[in-house]
Amino acid sequence: MKKTNLLPMLLFGALAYGQVGVNTDTPKATLDVKAKNMDGSTAEGILVPRLTGNTLFSAIASNTYGMDQNGAMVYVTETPDPSNQVNQTLHVDAVGYYYFNADQNEWVKMGGGNNFYNADGSLQGPRQVTMDGNNLGFTGGRMGVGTSTPDPSAILDLTSTTDGFLPPRMTKVQMDAIFHPAHGLVIYCTDCFGNKGCIMVNDSTNPLVPEWGSLCSSNTPNGDVLALDCSSATTSGTLFAGSMVSGVNTTIPYSGGNGGAYNAGSFISTGVTGLSATIAGGSLNSGNGNLIFNITGTPSAAGTANFAITIGGKSCTFSVPVNPFLGSITALNCGSTSFIPPTITQGETYSGTMSIPYTGGNGEAYGQQQFSFNGLTFTLPAGALVNGNGNLVYTVTGTATTAGTMSLPISFAGQSCNVSKTISPSGSGGSTTMCMGNGTKLWASHNLGADTSLDPNPSVVTQGLHGNYYQWGRADVVADAYTPAGNIPGWNTVNASNGAWNSGTESVPVKTGIDPCPSGFRVPTRAEWVALINNSTSNTIGTFSTSPTNFGAARQFNCPSNGNKLTLPASGTRFDLTGVLSSRGYSGFYWSNTEDGDNAYALSFTSGGVGPANGYRRTLGVSVRCIAE
Template sequence: MKKTNLLVSMLLGVSIFGQVGINNFSPKVTLDITAKNSDGSTSEGFIAPRLTGNTLFAAIALGTYGSAQNGTIVFVTESADIGNQVGQTVRVDIPAYYYFDSTSNQWRKMGTDSDFYNADGTLSSTRHVTMSNHNLTFMGGRIGMGTFTPDPSAILDLTSTNNGFLTPRMLEAEMNAITNPAQGLVVFCTDCFSNLGCLMINDSNIPATPDWESLCTSNIPIGHINNLACGSAITSGTLQSGVAVSGVNVTIPYTGGNGGAHPSAVFNSTGVTGLSANLEGGTLMDGNGDFTFTLGGTPSAAGTATFSITIAGQSCSFTVDVDVFTGNVASIDCANAVFLPTTITQGEEYTGTLTIPYTGGNGEPYPQLSFTQNGLTFTLPEGTLATGNGTFVYDVTGSAIASGAMAIPISFGGTSCNVNATIATATTVKMCSGVGQTQVWALYNLGADESFDPHIPRQEIHGNYYQWGKNAVVANASTAAGAISGWDTTIAPNGSWNTGTEEAPVKNIPNDPCPAGFRVPTSSEWVALSNNSNVSRIGLFVGGVSSFDSALVFTCGNKKLSLPAAGYRASTNGSLNNRGSQGAYWSSTERSINATQSMYLRFDGSIMNSAMYNNRANGYSVRCVAE
């Protein structure tokens, strides 16, 4: 009866007053519930409908909750399964009270749904925070930007494939004005290093005395000096009007260097024009040091050339005298010029002299003269002409680029002529074979025509084919591509080309096809060459009987060794294979586990292996190495 009366009372309250009170007779809102007891002796409260997250997920398909149910409250006793956390139940991931928000068509947690400490979220638009000199601190965790999983070793992990990390940018003066910068503080100085800019870090552990260091290509500070002493400049060499400058330097001392970096600089002359003072970039001394300027150009007249310079924050001017060019000869006898040593070979370092007779010298001094021709530098040191007949002795250094005839222009004052010389075609090259080690290789395949450039692939430099361990030529670049009548399939025994060891090879003279002073290389020598060279290719590496245009190229510094892709002759019948698409070069090394095979170098358009092995009856190319 009590329950029936309560129900009747509630219904009566709704019909009469439009408000319901439970345990009270004057409800203040639509539903006003008052605890029966406040002493804890009875359980008090309101229990909303209790459902599981999966039940709410099942309701999605039935369309149970829509705009008419906006604001509905339930208590979720179990979170929705991971696969059911989608749509309306995307946020139903823990037991909690939820209300239905029909605007977003989602169930939302009551009280915690907008708390980003407990749930992920998405900013609906840009947010701006004004710190007003307050601090924002994150403690005890990692921050990830562009990643959901910051690296465990990083407190801040910035991840992006199309954006970088931008440090604060400021002028050098602003950087230096930072009050008590912390050790390790990083900024980007926009005008440091002559406005090139650089990332800078404070190395000092004393905030009151910062020490900004460069994080650019050299970890050194910006160069500063206290004084630049142009008045103490020292000039070596002489300048004469109308004569190109060679070997003239000016040294200027400075004081108070901070050990920082200074950039390269070029300063042009005034007064006598046409000259430049060139300073290479470098590092200042800690304290006192010198700047050395190299003068270049051709002075426009005799007189005084003035250079105004600014280095490491200091400026001054220095002068250099330009003399009248008074040297004169009646004639230069280029026809009787003499090189010593007499032979200059293409690609090989040359150090020697060129002596040229002259007549009618007037006994006047002349400055150093220098020029470069075909990779060789010719330098006539400053001196004084003989009165009458004498000789010019040029120092010659460098490496000739091209072989064949070379005309060398000699000019002194108003007299000139050409020295005609012949640069010998190189037949060997000294290639890198290890740290501080080199080895001399033949520039041509055995049997190639050495009158052609060894680095331009063509039929004439493909050379011969040899079977391993034998010195007989089995084919050449002109041999027909088909099977060769009487092809020898006999296998040469071990030791046919090398009677020594891999580390100390000894040429087997009767069988080795290489000329005196050379031998077939070992497999280890091929490996050393490839491991200590840059490898490139020329040509298309498309095979064919008439395909002669491809080669593998080893380079080390200015040294180069080219191997034409000559293909090979098959072990069974001597037929041609893979010309233009593959190269195969014998070594003298046997394969230890198979007496019918030996090691060789193989390459194609994409792969190079310096330690391959194959049947000794194949016909491969041979490139000799010096003994």
């Protein structure tokens, strides 16, 4: 290729015309560069100075680029080191063309596409954006969708003759769960008013007490009744002066309902004060129906509580009698409270009872009481005190949310105390590493169903450590340490099938879906019991003698290499034909998941020794100690 020094020609062109042309005699600008060939046979274009980003950074120190270089253009071949992306080279972050902006004292990427779509910025005036014929406008702090001129009275103007506006859609449960909804908050309830759906607005100025109102006059008429019949009101449950109300409802009949919607409401008592009658929002029947009001609060005195209500455009007043609280006791003994079952575990559903002893009962009646604590609901049903000493027996249901010791405030008939109850952590209640011949293995620290808040290796074994009884191959609990010693009605006398607890082999066990052990644990194999016994020393705890109340006998296995212990209470068995208790305090039996013909293997022991692999009838009720999978 022939190379020509263009400098004389450029100087001549500049002197002659004030403009320079390359490959053209008639330049149309200060510098006009034409391609020499249009067929791709030669390399065409303009090569600007090519520098690395680090070179541009080095130029900062000597003030190489200033106002005189405003508009200078370079091609960056390598991005600067991260530490050099500062000052003039702050935005030099990719290979490409850059020009120097002296006013901003920085290199600016050419063709970088910086705009308010992909970078923060400020709109200096009204802006209009059109996409496929749809307008988006920003004018005077207002936004218009579908219009370039949003109405001056609106911060958001949605304009369309073909499309509508969809507010957030959710169920009533989700609506009621909104945390502190703002006054005027709008949503669309998908299943309100008999699944018809409705736009709802929060009318309450108190975010703690939302009041959702309906805007659906088009498909749900406002509720209207011909008459409310407060004279025929019926109340379930009993109110006692000074006793918090629980489980009391009043039903009010109405006639001539129009099927329309009515809002939730709360009505305060007069006469006897301290009570509220609340009703959830809903829809009236077309014709006759009933409205149910929940009575809550603590009545201030005995007498009559009156509630003036207005529903469906009609009003009436119903009355509820409040009885004097005549029941009295001399003391509550919270320190002797018992829970059955005794173990409450975090995150696991609990259903049982809490029994609190009292003294000095006078035989009088009392109403239902209820409170909630740590995810559990405690309900004392309505009843009557005994004359003298007795127990307040609460039903306890729910799922404990937090582990640790909880203190329950109990108040009854003017007496108060606190019940202390430990909530066990989620899981098996801990694990213990024991010697197994070819190393160690984790075992559950407690029997399945035992109170995992108790020390698993105490010097004196107690009832709470015994846990549940299971028939082999079944997940159901057939008895526990608190079950009476006699026959158990409906005892199952049919053997479970082979493979019920192990769908693999004894050397490679596979836990089944009806294995009763918690996640991560399973019933041990016969071989694992043998390995534990053969690689441990053992001793007895307590006195070994047969008695339904002898909970103190146990055999303790010790791992010589680490000093860990595994204590197995001598829980006896539940007889295979009737479920009657046998040998508690004299012997212990612990299932394996391994079959023995029509029987199944279990560890057994007495004070005289240990049988690590004996066969027993599968319908016996036997203890379970779990091993890690």
